[in-house]
Amino acid sequence: QQQVKQSPQSLIVQKGGIPIINCAYENTAFDYFPWYQQFPGKGPALLIAIRPDVSEKKEGRFTISFNKSAKQFSLHIMDSQPGDSATYFCAASKVQGGSEKLVFGKGTKLTVNP
């Protein structure tokens, strides 16, 4: 059973565009929703995370939108740049459950063309 469903699998945008990556979760007990960014040949790195007590969080050009009732959250990248080309993973867990309970989506490969 896949607990976090991520879409799309791949995404191509032009420089300056606003790619949006969506994730849906099933377990209503999840209360921590991070996004990880992975460049080729590197391990994933935490990009931004949100807790369900807020509906939106911004860090620079990256924004997470969270819809608790729909059990969905999404990543928006404003003014996307070629350097944002990477694979993005959403994830979810319970804070009390420990990091070993973190469940990852299958990833979205983003390509930003110049």
Next chain:
Amino acid sequence: DAGITQSPRHKVTETGTPVTLRCHQTENHRYMYWYRQDPGHGLRLIHYSYGVKDTDKGEVSDGYSVSRSKTEDFLLTLESATSSQTSVYFCAISGSAGDSPLHFGNGTRLTVT
């Protein structure tokens, strides 16, 4: 890379041979993890450790064993490698809380022929 070193970075081995991957951290973090990354599957947890000699199974633990004799080292062993274990393996570390970020190493690409 948060003081995480994985070795080797690349390995080709034959079916049926034992393989050990090493993860070394310099952050003194209590928690360490082994993930595998495969196209279409994302990141899947193999085993994790919550202290020296304290380990537990993850989602895809069959065919793998781990050991942690020192805080800084976490070993992943494939007792008898199979082609289905061809993958990229990532080690990660974290603090104790569930919302502590995972810090990943740069991975080991393992090919089983």
